[in-house]
Amino acid sequence: MMKTKSSLLYGTVLLLALLLSACGSKEYKPEPINEDVDKCVMCNMAVKDDPYATQIITVDGQSLKFDDIGCMNEWKTENGTDAIGAEFVRDHNHGDWVKYETAYYAYHKDFKTPMAYGIISFASKASAEAYVQEQGKGVVLSSGQLADHTWEVNRDMMDMEMMKMHEEQHHSAEGGGSEEESGAHGESDSHSSEAGSHS
Amino acid sequence: MKVAASLAVMLIALLCSNAGILNSVEAAKQNETDSDLQARIDQAKAGDIITLASGEYEGPLTISKPLTLEAEPGAEVTIANKSEQPAVTVASHDVTLTGFRINDAAMKEQPSILINRSQSFRLANLEIETGSYGIRMADSNQGEIRNTLIEWAGERADAPVKLSEKGNGIDLYQSHDNVLEGNTIIAMHDGIYMENSDRNTVAANRFERLRYGVHCMYTVGTVIRDNAGEYNITGAMIMAVREVEVSSNRFAKQNENVNSQGILLFDAESSVIRDNVTEGNRVGLYVEQSARNTITGNRVIGNYIGLQLLKAEDNQITDNLFVGNVVQAEAKQSVRNELSANYWDAFQGIDTDGDGGSDIRYAISPFFQSVVKAKPAFQLFFQAPSFQFLEQLFQSDKEAWTKDAEPLMAPSGATAVQAAGEDHGLSMAVSIMLLCAAVAILIKTGVKK
Amino acid sequence: MRHLIQVAARETRLGFRNPWAYSFMALFALFMLGLLLINAQGYVQGYSGTTGTLLNLSVYLLPLMALLLGSFSLATEKEEGSWELLSVYPLSTASFIVGKYGGLALVLIVIVSVGFGLSGLIGSLAGASFGFQTYVQLLVFSVSVSLLYLAVAMLVGTIAKNRWQALTIGVSIWFFTVIGWAPILLAALGFLPYPLIKPVLSVLTLLNPAELARLFTVVKLGGGSIMGPEYYEWMLWVKRPTGTIAYIAAVTVWIGAAVGASQLIWERRRSRG
Secondary structure (H helix, E strand, O other): HHHHHHHHHHHHHHHHHHHHHHHHOOOOOOOOOOOOOOOOOOOOOOOOOOOOOOEEEEEEOOOOOOOHHHHHHHHHHHHHOOOEEEEEEEEEOOOEEEOOOOOOOEOOOOOOOOOOOEEEEEEHHHHHHHHHHHHOOEEEEHHHHHHHOOOOOOOOOHHHHHEEEOOOOOOOOOOOOOOHHOOOOOOOOOOOOHHHHHO | OOOHHHHHHEEEEEEEHHHHHHHHHHHHHHHHOOOOOHHHHHHHHOOOEEEOOEEEOOEEEEOOOOOEEEEOOOOOOEOOOOOOOOOOOOOOOOEEOOOOOEEEEOOOOOOOOOEEOOOOOOOOOOEEEEEOOOOOOOOOEOOOEOOOOEEEOOOOOOOOOOHHHOOOOOOEEEEOOEEOOOOEOOOOOOOEEEEEEEOOOEEEOOEEOEEEEEEEEEEEEEEEEEOOEEEEOOEEEEEEOOOOOOOEEEEEEOOOOOOOOOEEEEHHHHHHHHEEEEEOOOOEEEEEEEOOOOEEEEEEEOEEEEEEEEEEOOOOEEEEEOOOOOOEEEEEEOOOOEEEEEEOOOOOOOOOOOOOOOOOOOEOOOHHHHHHHHOHHHHHHOOHHHHHHHHHHHHOOHHHHEOOOOEOOOOOOOOOOOOOOHHHHHHHHHHHHHHHHHHHHHHHHHHOO | OHHHHHHHHHHHHHHOOHHHHHHHHHHHEEEEHHHHHHHHHOOOOOOOOHHHHHHHHHHHHHHHHHHHHHHHHHHHHHHHHHHHHOOOOOOOHHHHHHHHHHHHHHHHHHHHHHHHHHHHHHHHHOEEEEHHHHHHHHHHHHHHHHHHHHHHHHHHHHHOOHHHHHHHHHHHHHHHHHOHHHHHHHHHOOOOOOHHHHHHHHHHHHOOOOHHHHHHHHHHHHHHHHHOOOHHHHHHHHHHHHHHHHHHHHHHHHHHHHHHHHHHHHHHHHHHH
16 A cells, blocks of 8 residues: 555656656756855855845756855866856846846955955846946946956955965955945945945 | 056945035034034034933934043933944044943934944944944944944834844955954944954954954954853854854853854864864764864853864864763864864763873764765754764764764863753753652552552 | 444453553563663753654664554454354444553553653652753653554554464554555655755654654753744744644544544444355
């Protein structure tokens, strides 16, 4: 009895599996962020439902969430891109999910992001440019240009990085420059004053 | 680039000073009926002491000269702020604030106290109720914050506030050599957050119901000592640090959240984690991508997972105590760590030479981590008997497993767990009742005939 | 109803004459006590090393005990021909099956109570006392896992022609649900697309009484967070009183279905025979 029960179940499971793979050529959809449980696959920090969050949907349909696009880049360096079905970032102004490839990015090392990579994503080139203009600093990059980005973090941990045994793609030399920081800014880890401007 | 940046700095500095003036003018106008505190501050000379009598004063206040603002001994002083500005802005060196309450419950961008480009400030015995950040420090050094209570007050009945909408208790940005001691921080976002801030001392603080108790991001030489944390998502989140000391802290009951841990190290190097107690957490001690740290003398008790190592290298993990954890350790992709002389209560060693250390090594299985890292949905098998069975079978590549070279045979020092809460007498009474009932049934049914 | 009680009383009497019952009782009590005294560092509460070990011990021992005692009891009726005798009396099959279930349930509960009573008492005296909630939670777990497997045992005893068959089937079920569960499912579900794993595993867990009871207990002991993000909503729900109600409902449905199925099969045989 138990056996028929379980074999029946396996049948159903298999059927379901087949059905799902049948509608196979699937479209990858980003999952919404759930602040209660989502943590960055790379750095372990809680992923906030803010525009800094990024996400990979694997070919297998698993959602990997990151708190900063820099962490997503780390993941790709470490795991390769074979398993990736789609990559998503969020528009800084609206929080809409945008495909990584079609998005535009504003970078300045002083832009505050959760892991201090200083890269902010936008749905359109125009809004990225507007942001850079508004901030009075930074450059606009396409996803292609982002591939050549050095991915250095804001903090000059260089002297310590030198000691790192595992020399991966790591942070290249970087000027000190933290003195030019200005006063009352948001901390990276929250809706900073920049983030607060979306309405 | 440089020019643009310095222009931006000038612009912001200008804006700030403007805002300051405007505020003070406004404050002066508004508060004529009050004791007109801003005016008193403005009129005071550098180095003056302003003593506040009991009563409610209105913020926002800006202090841009060395000054002491203190409550009269025994006085009940409250600074209430309803503006979008910080209740108190400290924009000068050598400012002292002591002995009063700040009531600043509105949810807003600006912190309740902003300390901007200040040196040698001193905050003590304050009570801050905030709907934003408690204290935010930017480019401020050699200051101290002592015996201050910071509590979230922005709770609204109609809409519960998400953790991420709260600000941090004490937030440091590019601020060095400060002492944060004896503070209590409750129900905020992070308790003490330090970014790009070095050589700060965080001592004897209390953290409750926060996201992270202490949170380091890119810091060097921070000392985190004698703090206590309960019911946070994570007690100490030590990320991207070098030469940090985390010692004699006690983090308990970080177990509600699926990502909870007592102490987490990520990208921590050359740091010392010593004599801490982590008890009843989801994970006691979590170490990922961290190298050359010394982890010693910690007591890891009654956690769901005692020690978790992921890609941790060249760490020295010795003389720790692991007792009563559901799983005492998991280690994956961690090499060249020196584990020795730890006590693992679930490991049965053999000591033939009588030196107190086991002659057989304790090898830590990576199996569960390997399974759930790829497919978190299998986490449901945590400690299922069938999973344990499978784990026993899985011995492949055992040479590469992390091992304690000579685990202790007996714990050094007391292992008794302190936490109480449940009634223990009652369960004894119930067990006696159970026994009596069982024996009664046995006699009634079994013995008859 | 009178018949039912008579059957139950007879079953309990028979049960306590069975030396197996005492062996299991001794084994369970001994292991409980041993584990408690070896592991406990002064107190036992919440989800910890000690409670986790006790929980797993119960998952090993109690299902096997319930399966053997239950299925043997029914198979013996067939072997010894006492059912043929009984079936000429105006005794309904339902009274027979439910009565047997009730009588055996009492035997199991006494065994569990002795184990818990002894370990609770001696543990307290030896300074390794249970926290009250933890104690009750573990007791509820042990009783419910026994009752669940006893229901399965009724079905096994119904299907088996004799005690040997009952033993074979019983041990197979025990092995599949207690030992083989994770290995088999890891292998089988590994092939599914990721988004399907969680729902399929959840449904299958409901169908495995050992896992159902174990997970409920872990969550109630406060360990739900260790199951990870995928099951967070679930765990929150189970932690609330609604979870207890749902658990009681699930256990009832389980027992009802298994005992009901046994009764149907006996009824059919009776009308044919």
